Amino acid sequence: HTSVVNRLHKVLQQGNYKLSSVASQVLGVSGRAILQAMMNGESDAQRLAALARGRLKASHTDLVAALEGQLSEGERWVLKQLWEQLTQLETEIARYDEEIRVQMSEYEMVLERLLTIDLIGRRSAENLLAEIGPDMSSFPSDAQLVSWAGLCPGSEESAKKNRSGKTPKGNPWLRRALVEPSWNAARRKDGYLGAMYRGIAARRGGKRAVIAVARTILEAAWHILSEGVEYKELGGNYLDQRHGEKTRNQLIKRLEKLGYDVSLTPKTVAA
Template sequence: MQVVYSRCAGLDVHKKSVVACVITPNDSRGWHKEIRTFSTMTKDLLNLCDWLTSHDCTHVAMESTGEYWRPVFNILEGNFEVILVNARHMKAVPGRKTDIKDAQWIAELLQHGLLRPSLIPPIEHRDLRDLTRHRSNFIRERVNLVNRVQKVLEAANIKLASVASDVMGVSGRAMLAAIVEGNSTPELMAGLAKGTMTKKHDLLVSALEGRVRPHQKFILAQLLAQIDSIDSSIELFDQQIEEYCHPFEAAVELVDTIPGIARRTAEIIVSEIGTDMSRFPSAEHLAAWAGVAPGNYESGGKKLSDSTRKGNRVLRTILVQAAHALARTKTYLAAQFRRLAARRGKKRAAVAVAHSILVIAYHLISRQEPYKDLGADYFDKQRPESVKKRLIKRLEKLGYQVNLEPVPVAS
């Protein structure tokens, strides 16, 4: 096979050690391989960098093993062309597997240009991505805590969630504090309602009449304290992310113009895909990378599966959530969701709309143009005759005889 990189190295990265294999030209025997093992401490990683430099290495490849690749990448970045590779793309022949053989296999694949590099964004982009991902973790933890509060309330015969859509809203939070204090009657707690909740006074009185045990008050107090702490952390993350978003503000504002995409969602999308769309050959490649595009598995001329592949889980999750959120709007994307959900189900419809959202975001950032909605009646306008026949057929099934007369158009 053709040699693409004459001086390269493969790294087999673990939590405590890195096995490195360097391949360099050798006039007498063709190619020379040298293998060394280093610790993952910063001092030893610097020694690894010096060792690779002494062999005039130009390219280094390693597996994307959890988070263990990041310390190694931080040291080698800027000194070599570092290629991060998905482990599923370079499986070796089973049998006789060792760390040394893994490093040799990675180096040989790199030498012949058989590795497909993963996307490693610039450092500013990675910083923003770390912030948005950790904020999402805090938001998930808050949701878990709110669910635990709901379990405690149910165990205490408090049916607040049956009346209030958000038990952690302004009214619900005041009532929970009163429950923890234990000095209020259901009538007094119902009087703490604000806004539209004041219209549900009688229902609140019935819902707040329960049997709260002392230990349940203690549990509620601890859960509410943790929720307050997480709320403060999320607010600090919002401030920090807003500061780090300044270089990407134009892209965030453009993505935010898509219906169903809130500011936080736009920040996550931009933090995951960046602003340089030239890294993706097309919008379809971006959708495939994110894991929201149909798979391609064909054999013998038959398509065996079209399941989506594993992609960027963070990006896929937020896109699917946005798809479910915009399904209740009167927009083109909502019409697409309802059209597909009727035939394929809501889950597949959500993935398809997530694909559309990402393709739209790709073009908005590439063209630097805001989103222009096609309208909820876009599909009806494309095939009006089909819509007419379908509606007539439905009415006839209900036992009606339909005679249509066109409405004269005003001149």
């Protein structure tokens, strides 16, 4: 599906169309209506822009400018073939989705508990459950599950410093099911996992931060499945509160490096 969409984008670019720069989803309602018109021979930018529905990320003027292109007959033919492939793939995907829904129906209560984990959506929860199953008897601890997934820190870790920076090989499908949603932590402004990502990314980079978030999600899933509990959101300030003195000293050092003399006075709480 993704490769067909990418080829579709390439055909549009060859015709000097910049639809992806003004529509957040080229295959959304507006994008599909515009593409259908293009395949039917419409090339007038104003008429194409008039097909847009709802709010786009660009103004009407920018949309018109992005649609000032021209497809050759050959390019239009290729676009139609790609559209047919895309339609067939989406039909097949819908059929698989329905079968997954049927197969997962008996685990609905388990899925609902997994969905309490921050960053985990329905598809991620289904993928996670499909890979590890609902029975955690094969994994006596969360650490063993993390190791099986290949998400534990590298073997050269010492004093909380991973010199190799590599994680062991594990179940690639499970890793993908966890890593993909974990990237969303970079955009999470609040919440424990968002704070964890930012803290680790600042020191050791985004990729290591994502692995750490994925590991935490899997640990939470183990507790949910083995103990029947729900995910507890600790909040974005949890790490700062837990390591208050360390956080304070780090901030003081940063200010001192910027040339400030820092003196802190504890805030008194009114009686």
